[in-house]
Amino acid sequence: MSYTIAEKILKSHSTENKVFPGQYIEAEIDLIMVHEQLGGRIHEEYEKLGLSEVWDPNRIFFILDHWVPAPSVSAAQMHKDCRNFAKKYKFIHNMGMDKGICHQVLPELGFSRPGMLIVGSDSHTTTYGAFNCLSTGIGATDVVMVFATGLLWFKIPESFKVNLSNELGKAVMAKDFILTFIGNISTKGALYKSLEFHGNGIEKLSIDSRMTISNMVVEAGAKFGVFLPDRKLEYWLSKRTTIPYTLVKPDKDAEYEEVFEYNLSEITPVVAKPSNPDNLAYIEEVEGLKIDQAFLGSCTNGRMEDLRIAAQIMKGNKVNSNIRMIITPASTEIYLRALKEGLIEIFLKSGAIVTNSTCGACIGGHLGVLGENEICISSTNRNFTGRMGDPSSQIYLASPATVAASALAGKIADPREVYS
Amino acid sequence: MEIIEGCVYLLGENINTDDIVPSHTLTLRNSDEMAKHTLEFIAPDFVEKTDKLNIIIAGNNFGTGSSREEAVNVFKILGIKAIIAKSFARIYFRNLINNGIPAIAINWKNTDFKTGDVIKIDLNNGIIKNQTQKCSFEFSKLPPFLREILEEGGTIKKLQNQFKLH
Numbered sequence: 020m021s022y023t024i025a026e027k028i029l030k031s032h033s034t035e036n037k038v039f040p041g042q043y044i045e046a047e048i049d050l051i052m053v054h055e056q057l058g059g060r061i062h063e064e065y066e067k068l069g070l071s072e073v074w075d076p077n078r079i080f081f082i083l084d085h086w087v088p089a090p091s092v093s094a095a096q097m098h099k100d101c102r103n104f105a106k107k108y109k110f111i112h113n114m115g116m117d118k119g120i121c122h123q124v125l126p127e128l129g130f131s132r133p134g135m136l137i138v139g140s141d142s143h144t145t146t147y148g149a150f151n152c153l154s155t156g157i158g159a160t161d162v163v164m165v166f167a168t169g170l171l172w173f174k175i176p177e178s179f180k181v182n183l184s185n186e187l188g189k190a191v192m193a194k195d196f197i198l199t200f201i202g203n204i205s206t207k208g209a210l211y212k213s214l215e216f217h218g219n220g221i222e223k224l225s226i227d228s229r230m231t232i233s234n235m236v237v238e239a240g241a242k243f244g245v246f247l248p249d250r251k252l253e254y255w256l257s258k259r260t261t262i263p264y265t266l267v268k269p270d271k272d273a274e275y276e277e278v279f280e281y282n283l284s285e286i287t288p289v290v291a292k293p294s295n296p297d298n299l300a301y302i303e304e305v306e307g308l309k310i311d312q313a314f315l316g317s318c319t320n321g322r323m324e325d326l327r328i329a330a331q332i333m334k335g336n337k338v339n340s341n342i343r344m345i346i347t348p349a350s351t352e353i354y355l356r357a358l359k360e361g362l363i364e365i366f367l368k369s370g371a372i373v374t375n376s377t378c379g380a381c382i383g384g385h386l387g388v389l390g391e392n393e394i395c396i397s398s399t400n401r402n403f404t405g406r407m408g409d410p411s412s413q414i415y416l417a418s419p420a421t422v423a424a425s426a427l428a429g430k431i432a433d434p435r436e437v438y439s
Numbered sequence: 440m441e442i443i444e445g446c447v448y449l450l451g452e453n454i455n456t457d458d459i460v461p462s463h464t465l466t467l468r469n470s471d472e473m474a475k476h477t478l479e480f481i482a483p484d485f486v487e488k489t490d491k492l493n494i495i496i497a498g499n500n501f502g503t504g505s506s507r508e509e510a511v512n513v514f515k516i517l518g519i520k521a522i523i524a525k526s527f528a529r530i531y532f533r534n535l536i537n538n539g540i541p542a543i544a545i546n547w548k549n550t551d552f553k554t555g556d557v558i559k560i561d562l563n564n565g566i567i568k569n570q571t572q573k574c575s576f577e578f579s580k581l582p583p584f585l586r587e588i589l590e591e592g593g594t595i596k597k598l599q600n601q602f603k604l605h
C-alpha cells in the first residue's frame with residue numbers, strides 16, 4: 020500500500036494493519052491543546068465522569084489566550100474555572116495567560132514536531148501542519164474523551180495535493196496565496212480533506228508563512244493542512260526542541276483525490292470581502308474603500324515576518340488620522356523580539372496601538388471591538404458577520420502588508436505601491 | 440431515537456458557528472442565557488419559533504468556523520431534535536454526534552422543504568419523509584459506532600457507562 024502523509028500518521032497512531040480513505044479508526048493522541056474552552060463546557064462535562072485523574076497530564080498543553088487579561092467578570096470567572104481544573108488534574112504544561120496565542124506559543128516551545136498527531140479545542144489547530152505533523156480542531160466533548168482515554172475516532176480523509184512552485188513577489192505574502200486558494204476552492208471545497216503541500220515553492224516559504232497557510236486551511240473546510248518537511252524545518256526545530264522525531268513523507272504513488280498547481284510568482288495582493296473567507300477580490304477591485312480600523316495580529320498573521328513587513332511600510336509614516344490601527348503580536352516572545360528590533364517603537368511612533376498578546380480583537384472580545392457599520396481591514400482569518408464587534412460592521416481579510424499600507428492611507432491600499 | 444418527528448426551520452448556506460453563537464455571548468456562564476442569542480444576527484425569529492419548529496434543514500457546510508461546542512449545545516437547549524444539511528463542517532458534525540443530535544447529510548432543492556413542514560426521520564432505515572410536501576429522501580446511515588453514540592445519548596453518557604463497567 021502507498022500512503023499520503025495523513026494516512027501514514029493516522030495509521031501509525033492506530034492498531035490497524037492498513038488504512039483507506041473513508042475508514043473509521045481509533046487513534047492515540049500525542050498531545051492535546053486546550054484554551055478557555057476548558058472553562059466553558061469541558062470542566063463541567065469532565066466532572067460528570069467522576070474520574071480523579073486525566074489520562075496523561077504530560078500530554079496536555081493548556082493556555083489562556085482568548086480574553087487576556089480578562090475584560091469582564093464572566094471572562095475572569097471562566098479563567099478561574101480553567102486554573103482550578105488545571106491545578107486539580109495536575110497539568111504539567113500549564114502556560115498561564117502571559118505567553119500569547121495558543122497556535123504560536125505551542126510551536127515556539129517545540130511541542131509540534133513531525134509525525135505527531137495533535138488535537139486542540141480550537142479550529143485553527145491545523146496551524147501545526149506547517150511542522151509536518153497532523154493537527155486538527157475538536158469540540159469540548161472530544162476533549163473530554165481525550166482527557167479520559169487518550170483516544171479519539173477519526174475518519175481517514177482523502178488527500179488533496181497542492182503543488183507550490185516559485186516564489187512570492189514583492190509585498191505579496193503567504194496570506195495572499197491562501198486567500199486566493201480559498202477563494203478558488205470555496206469554504207466547502209476541501210471539506211473533510213487533508214491538504215498536503217508539495218513543491219519547490221515550499222523551500223522559499225518561511226516557517227511563519229507556512230503557519231499562515233496551515234492556519235487557514237480550515238477556512239476551506241479541511242481537516243489537516245500538512246507540509247512536506249525540508250531543511251528549513253529541521254533547522255527551525257533544532258532551535259526549539261531536543262526531542263527526536265522522524266520526518267514524514269508521502270509514498271511515491273500515494274493517491275490524491277485532486278491535484279492543484281499554484282505558481283506563487285503569479286499570486287498578487289487580494290482581500291476576502293465580508294462575510295466569508297472565500298469572498299475573494301483582487302486589491303484593484305477594493306482599493307480606495309474607506310476604513311475605520313486596521314488590525315494586525317492573530318494566530319494567522321502576528322509573527323515576526325508580519326510585524327517586520329508592516330514596520331518597513333510604516334517607518335517614518337503616520338497612521339491616517341481618520342482611523343485607528345491596532346497591533347497585537349502573536350506571542351510574548353514575538354513581542355520581545357519586535358521590541359529588540361525596534362519594531363514596536365516604529366509602530367508606536369506612527370500612531371498605532373500595540374496590545375499584549377491575545378486573541379482580543381480577532382474574536383471581537385476586547386482591545387479593538389468594532390462599532391456600528393465600521394469597516395476593518397484585518398490580518399485575521401474570519402470575516403463572519405459580527406465576528407469583530409457589531410453585526411453591521413464589516414471585515415476585509417488581508418495580508419499584513421496590505422493592512423499596514425491601508426492603515427497609512429486610511430483606505431484599502433495596494434502594498435506594492437508603498438513597499439520598497 | 441429510531442423515529443424523529445417534527446417541524447422544519449429552514450436555514451441557508453454556510454451557517455457558521457459565529458452565526459449560531461455570536462462571540463460576544465461566549466463568556467456568558469449561563470447556557471440558557473446564551474441560547475437566547477442563538478442565530479440572533481441572521482435569524483432573529485429563530486429562538487421564539489423553536490417552541491414549534493424543532494428540526495433544522497440547511498444548505499452546505501453547516502457549522503463552519505470555530506470549534507465552539509456551545510453552537511450545538513444551544514440547539515439542544517432549544518429542543519432541536521435533528522439537523523439535516525447538504526453537508527456539515529467536520530468539527531460541527533463531531534460535536535452534534537457527541538451531543539446525541541443526529542446529523543444527516545442529504546441533497547435537497549429549494550422546492551423540497553419550507554419552514555413549518557412536518558417531517559419524519561427514520562434513522563434505522565435511512566429515510567426522511569416530508570409529509571407536507573409529500574416527498575421523501577434516502578440517506579446513508581451512519582456507521583454503527585456513531586449510531587451507538589446517538590443511541591446512548593451522546594459521548595459523555597457513553598463514557599459514563601464505560602467507566603461504570605470498569
Ligand code: SF4
Pocket residue numbers: 085120121122141143317318319377378381382399400
Ligand atoms: S487569534 Fe483568532 S483565530 Fe486565532 S485562536 Fe485566537 S480567536 Fe482563534
